[in-house]
Amino acid sequence: MKLENLKKIETGMYKTPIHKLENLSKKYGINIYIKRDDMTGYACGGNKLRKLDYLLKDALDHDCTVLLTYGGPQTNHGRLTAAVAARFGLKCGIIMDGPAPEKATGNLILDKMMGADLFFMDDTSFRNESSEVRKSKYKELVKKTTDEVVSMYKKQNEKVYLIPIGGSSPVGAAGYVTAAGEIKDQLEEMNIKMDYVFTGFGSVGTYGGLYLGAKYFDAGFTPVGISVAHKDKEEMQEKVELIEETNKFLELGVNVSADDMWIEDGYVGISYNVPDPVTREYMYMMAREEAIILDPCYTGKVFRGMIEMIQKRLISKDKNVMLLHTGGIPGIFSEGHENAMQGELWGNKQVEFKL
Numbered sequence: 001m002k003l004e005n006l007k008k009i010e011t012g013m014y015k016t017p018i019h020k021l022e023n024l025s026k027k028y029g030i031n032i033y034i035k036r037d038d039m040t041g042y043a044c045g046g047n048k049l050r051k052l053d054y055l056l057k058d059a060l061d062h063d064c065t066v067l068l069t070y071g072g073p074q075t076n077h078g079r080l081t082a083a084v085a086a087r088f089g090l091k092c093g094i095i096m097d098g099p100a101p102e103k104a105t106g107n108l109i110l111d112k113m114m115g116a117d118l119f120f121m122d123d124t125s126f127r128n129e130s131s132e133v134r135k136s137k138y139k140e141l142v143k144k145t146t147d148e149v150v151s152m153y154k155k156q157n158e159k160v161y162l163i164p165i166g167g168s169s170p171v172g173a174a175g176y177v178t179a180a181g182e183i184k185d186q187l188e189e190m191n192i193k194m195d196y197v198f199t200g201f202g203s204v205g206t207y208g209g210l211y212l213g214a215k216y217f218d219a220g221f222t223p224v225g226i227s228v229a230h231k232d233k234e235e236m237q238e239k240v241e242l243i244e245e246t247n248k249f250l251e252l253g254v255n256v257s258a259d260d261m262w263i264e265d266g267y268v269g270i271s272y273n274v275p276d277p278v279t280r281e282y283m284y285m286m287a288r289e290e291a292i293i294l295d296p297c298y299t300g301k302v303f304r305g306m307i308e309m310i311q312k313r314l315i316s317k318d319k320n321v322m323l324l325h326t327g328g329i330p331g332i333f334s335e336g337h338e339n340a341m342q343g344e345l346w347g348n349k350q351v352e353f354k355l
């Protein structure tokens with residue numbers, strides 16, 4: 001299906017703004033811009049609405065009545081799937097890595113406010129197994145839970161549309177292929193030549209879409225993916241395959257090569273979604289300098305990566321750089337992250353800012 005023929009329903013508010021970060025540009029001696037996909041308009045915003053534009057259209061074309069997806073308990077993608085379902089009169093189910101936390105915080109509160117059904121998969125019995133056993137038992141559990149949830153909805157006369165984790169299917173990734181075109185148009189209007197656009201690298205639809213879109217639209221910038229989780233070789237291979245699949249599915253005819261993908265994995269912090277003091281330093285610095293709120297799981301890491309890469313001269317100062325703000329702000333108010341911030345910003349043990 002050619003990209004031009006793939007239909008979508010706009011679930012967010014576009015174009016999202018691009019603006020210069022004046023204080024940070026002065027501080028680091030390089031032109032730093034930001035693209036505000038945290039301002040996509042609904043349920044605290046974020047990147048996933050662009051993917052859901054295409055996924056929702058596909059779901060409705062298949063007469064589906066339930067959007068069923070996956071994620072960790074603080075999935076931003078789950079929250080925005082719930083938002084789309086609420087607005088377009090569908091049901092939303094989110095299958096989450098479990099067990100269910102005792103208290104709903106952050107995204108979980110918002111999911112419930114928007115009426116999503118949450119299903120937790122208790123994986124505690126095999127969490128300490130070797131990574132191979134864990135992976136295969138996890139796959140089995142996902143399949144079993146999905147079958148149960150789908151048959152539950154069937155009994156209610158509903159039809160389920162399955163959305164993979166992060167909305168990162170070739171259909172979903174189309175959202176960031178077209179976002180690259182949007183960025184190109186905006187930069188032309190602003191008369192700016194952009195060299196690098198930094199984004200999170202998770203389930204890969206965002207980076208992959210931008211990588212393809214930047215080439216397809218000849219947008220002139222190189223996307224840089226900052227990994228938000230440690231990934232093994234096999235996982236990286238799967239991610240590149242998704243980019244290749246998207247290229248084929250959308251008939252983009254782009255030359256896809258792992259050699260020209262710029263992906264850095266040195267800024268993950270402790271681990272995926274584990275509170276990390278260095279990432280928080282960068283979040284605090286962005287808040288103090290520019291009044292832009294980043295999140296602890298994705299955009300804080302991307303911002304850190306961008307600044308440290310400038311400082312290491314991996315990016316030279318005569319280049320223009322842009323941070324893609326992909327949202328995720330409710331994660332600040334999830335239990336682990338909020339507790340860590342309480343310890344640093346409140347009471348008598350407040351930290352001294354280093355950056």
Ligand SMILES: Cc1ncc(COP(=O)(O)O)c(C=O)c1O
Pocket residue numbers: 046047075076077166168200201202203204205206207295298299326327328329
């Ligand atoms: C706020 C935020 N930023 C970035 C990402 C990474 O995007 P992707 O999964 O498309 O790689 C996610 C994914 O969950 C996210 O929620």
